Amino acid sequence: RGVSIRYRTEVSAIDRSAGRVTGVRVGEQRIATDTLVPAGGAESNRLAQLAGVPLDGYPMRLEAMALEPMRPLIGPAVALLDRLCYMHQTARGEVVGGAEVAERPQNTLNADVPVMAATAKAYLEMFPQLGRARILRQWAGLVHISKDFGPLLGAHNALPGLFISAGWCYGHAGAPAAGEFLAKAIVKGVVDERMRPFAVDRFERNQAVVEPGIVLSHFE
Ligand SMILES: Cc1cc2nc3c(=O)[nH]c(=O)nc-3n(C[C@H](O)[C@H](O)[C@H](O)COP(=O)(O)OP(=O)(O)OC[C@H]3O[C@@H](n4cnc5c(N)ncnc54)[C@H](O)[C@@H]3O)c2cc1C
Known part of the structure; x- marks a missing residue:
């Protein structure tokens, strides 16, 4: 059905109603939607704040x-x-x-x-x-870096309709699989087993992933 791409257009607010995502504000315009994927890179925490949900990570x-x-x-x-x-x-x-x-x-x-x-x-x-x-x-x-260097990928449990794609320190390498898995989760409601370990709420469950190939330190 095609997509609409808007360059240099800032998301300034995320609307929620009755406990779920209902829309997004870009400039003066409001776009109604029941599904939103903020993929704001280093700005991911600010976008999570706009949605009123927590996100474990930092630029x-x-x-x-x-x-x-x-x-x-x-x-x-x-x-x-x-x-x-x-x-x-x-x-x-x-x-x-x-x-x-x-x-x-x-x-x-x-x-x-x-x-x-x-x-x-x-x-x-x-x-x-x-x-x-x-x-x-x-x-x-x-x-944007998560506490265990793994991506933060999938539905955010605190707000139905919000799907996160953040925490990407090697995002070019991960993007093709992430796009496919997120689309599957959104369209079919199926969480691929390869995506499950990177769930956004894994730190609350003490289920951090081990990324042995990551060459980064936690210098905040
Ligand atoms: C020096 C360097 C080297 C790297 N080398 C590699 C490498 O070799 N291999 C690899 O896989 N990865 C590498 N990376 C990491 C890779 O660049 C990132 O993981 C990847 O770009 C993340 O993609 P993303 O789409 O999640 O975020 P980004 O590419 O950061 O895109 C986020 C976008 O969201 C936009 N945005 C933010 N806030 C808003 C808002 N409110 N409204 C609208 N838009 C907004 C931003 O302007 C930006 O365009 C490197 C990064 C750096 C800095």
């Missing part, structure tokens, strides 16, 4: 670095769990990744030299051949 700043293209060197994606560093080589030959450092700045989205140096050091320890490569670009952004 976190990440930086990434891309090196100039080179001949194939790194086959699989590599994560150095002890150094909190990860990288992979793209089809264009760029080595792209990042490293976690506790001293990173919190109040800017500018690339940061200490983070750049820590990333370069971690890259070199693993692949000394990268010492000859130049840095192509370095950038920062905000993600």
